[in-house]
């Protein structure tokens with residue numbers, strides 16, 4: 001890392017999102033890059049996620065001594081040094097041979113949660129063994145074979161994971177034209193099987209030994225409802241977050257049903273095209289939740305000033321998606337660390353220039369729309 005006027009940043013590495021994307025495209029195959037980069041349908045939401053950040057302007061405060069920035073955040077009784085986490089991204093061997101191991105190690109080096117996808121190229125236990133006691137959360141895709149979902153939750157709990165993130169916006173895959181055009185399915189190419197293959201309960205659900213078909217059958221779960229969530233709550237003592245909430249009414253229901261946290265997200269525009277930009281959904285959800293449970297955010301974070309806007313709108317923390325997997329594609333663990341370093345440093349600089357020395361003062365920051 002270079003140090004210039006107290007700012008450390010990643011040297012000799014793409015800095016902006018545009019540069020990251022361009023470099024990742026050079027090292028990834030067309031099918032893989034298309035899978036990561038694209039959105040659902042006509043990509044209206046994918047575009048809106050980015051453009052909508054520009055509608056919010058920071059109204060900075062001055063003369064407030066920001067010499068010792070503290071951007072640590074406390075969630076579910078644990079303190080994390082930065083409010084920037086790694087979103088669950090499936091099948092990361094698509095980007096790099098070390099896949100999730102590299103990303104989880106990078107998150108560990110910053111002390112921030114790595115949210116492991118159900119559809120991982122490494123098992124829960126492999127990631128846990130590689131990263132010791134560093135914070136890890138497990139993202140659950142519900143399963144038509146409920147016991148397989150519970151089995152993964154139990155394994156995560158036994159492996160020291162700190163939270164369960166149930167993704168509720170993917171009861172079936174979105175309509176993804178790039179993948180149709182490229183005839184590309186990472187799952188069919190064998191990516192993302194390892195975590196399923198390591199689960200004896202899932203393996204027992206297979207009729208003919210076809211793991212890929214078994215995963216597809218498991219992941220297509222259109223019956224998912226609040227009743228399933230009540231059963232999940234009975235199976236774990238870990239905090240449960242729902243990922244993919246956009247409607248304030250769903251946020252209210254989540255609070256009423258005893259859910260521990262929400263991630264406002266539209267899955268990076270990969271599920272239902274035409275839905276509200278995630279950043280526009282954040283304020284109304286925060287207003288409905290009224291501080292009763294933490295609200296996290298993802299979908300469209302491309303730089304530190306975006307992190308600041310999400311925090312100012314009431315997010316407790318944000319999750320990076322595409323930026324870090326592009327870093328992974330370009331440079332493995334080191335690449336993810338460089339992306340994280342840039343995001344964290346730009347966030348610190350932006351908050352300081354906005355007159356916010358600590359996240360506890362965040363409420364004093366106003367956004368104009």
Ligand SMILES: Cc1cc2nc3c(=O)[nH]c(=O)nc-3n(C[C@H](O)[C@H](O)[C@H](O)COP(=O)(O)O)c2cc1C
Nearest residue numbers: 036087088089090117167267268299300301321322
């Ligand atoms: C290639 C790719 C794979 C993803 N896999 C998962 C997944 O397995 N589980 C999940 O909950 N979300 C998944 N997501 C969604 C991310 O967690 C996150 O919501 C999204 O990337 C945020 O949008 P952004 O990357 O544009 O900021 C995936 C996203 C991408 C780009």
Ligand SMILES: CCCCCCC(=O)C(=O)O
Nearest residue numbers: 090119170187216219270
């Ligand atoms: C059938 C495999 C599903 C993987 C889903 C990964 C994901 O969430 C994505 O957006 O892609």
